[in-house]
Amino acid sequence: MEDKGKNIEQAQQSCYLGWMSLQSQRVLDLKQALAQRRSHEGTADAATDEKKLRELTQKIIGDFKDYARKRADLSHRCSSNYYAPSWNTPLENALIWMGGCRPSSFFRLVYALCGSQTEIRVTQFLRNVDGYDTSGSGGASLSDLTAEQLAKINVLHVKIIDEEEKMTKKVSSLQEDAADIPISTVAYAEEHVGEPNLAVDQALDKQEEAMATLLAEADNLRVYTLSKIIEVLAPMQAADFLLAGIKLHLSMHSWGALRDRRRRECIIEAADDAGGKEGK
Template sequence: MGSSSKNIEQVQEICYLQWMGLQSQRIPELKQLLAKRQSHGDKDNDKKLRELTEMIIGDFKDYAGKRANLAHRHRCSSNYYAPSWNTPLENALIWMGGCRPSSFFRLVYALCGSQTEIRVTQFLRNIDGYDSSGGGGGASLSDLSAEQLAKINVLHVKIIDEEEKMTKKISSLQEDAADIPIATVAYEMEHVGEPNMVVDQALDKQEEAMAALLAEADTLRVDTLAKIVEILSPVQAADFLLAGKKLHLSMHEWGTMRDRRRHDRVVDSEGDARGEEVK
């Protein structure tokens, strides 16, 4: 059973690594089309940008489908709530097996503010070649119109409400772990390692419920991303998706580097301690 669980976890990790690899692949594709749009101002390129953003949403939807299939088929959804292939930093920020859909809006607002600040700085410094007209409109997230912002804000409020509903569901599910029959069996058993059909059935039911919630959360993530992209222009959408992918990959790398530094500090401190003992 332990070997089987490990194999399932490996399949889930491979699925995740393939997804991360695909995200890395999409970054240069987005950069290339955005650079071409910026340098040539060719609006015919917008069609290619829109096709690529739709493809990226499709990638996300396919990945969510694979996760749901692996979670349901093997009754092993709990791996997704604290993945071993994630760094501790990533798992500390995880919500329902992934990022909060509302974090997509925070990314839009952050990019909008940072790009506006850059444009103002460029204008004040009078950098040669800077186009204060904004390149024909919709050139970046700093060009969000009042109508776009209003739509994004309305959607943001709606998604936060959906998140709260799902958080209540997972809270209820977590409370069920201390309910009958699991609590009663745990109290009465002398050796937890003994097989117990009642416990297995209860935990299988728990895994199934968690798998359903994971699929629901992934659907909300995909739908939220798709609706934000619909509000944005092709260039803005590509810029937004590029930032999201870079953030996701960067968080994994930052978490890995922090773990490495933490490990090195522990090794160094143990070495110092052994040196003191020798003295």
């Protein structure tokens, strides 16, 4: 049974690593498409570039749907791995919600980009810089959100938060079930802690199935939220938004790994210092 569980975990991790590799490629694709569109600003080629941007953003949404489908398939064999993945860093697991990010965080990203890019534009204006250089990592398209776009995003934001709260209540109920019959009563009655028990196995299997269903629902909500935000945004805005989101996801993983290395080095240094003092 342990080997089977390990194989499932390896399959889940392999799926994740493939996803991260694809995301790295999408960063390059988005940068290239955005740079091409901006270089053709005001020309006849701009319309063609925008069509390519739409196709790319839809392809990326398709990537998310495909990844969610693969996770749903793998989670039915072992869903608990996704709630605290071993392939994640502790930092990522500390921020995780239902096996991933909160869908509502996508809106925070939109607002953050809108504000930061507007600030850049104002600074450029005050410095009397001719033109606006959007070739950098941020771009300026999200600072052009209209009142109508913001209103639609706000309405969607409220709706998604409501859905999140419903799902959070469901997972809270599942977590509380661990202290209910038969798990708690068997744990109390057993002479030796942790002995195999059929009733407990059946209860935990049922809980894993429920967790797999919730994971699929959460992934679907994430994909739905992304799709709806993309519908509101113009092609360049959508590409900017996806680029920022993917880079944030990849960066959090790298930053988490960096912080882990620093912590391990601190522990080793502390042990070395203690050994040195004892030697003296």
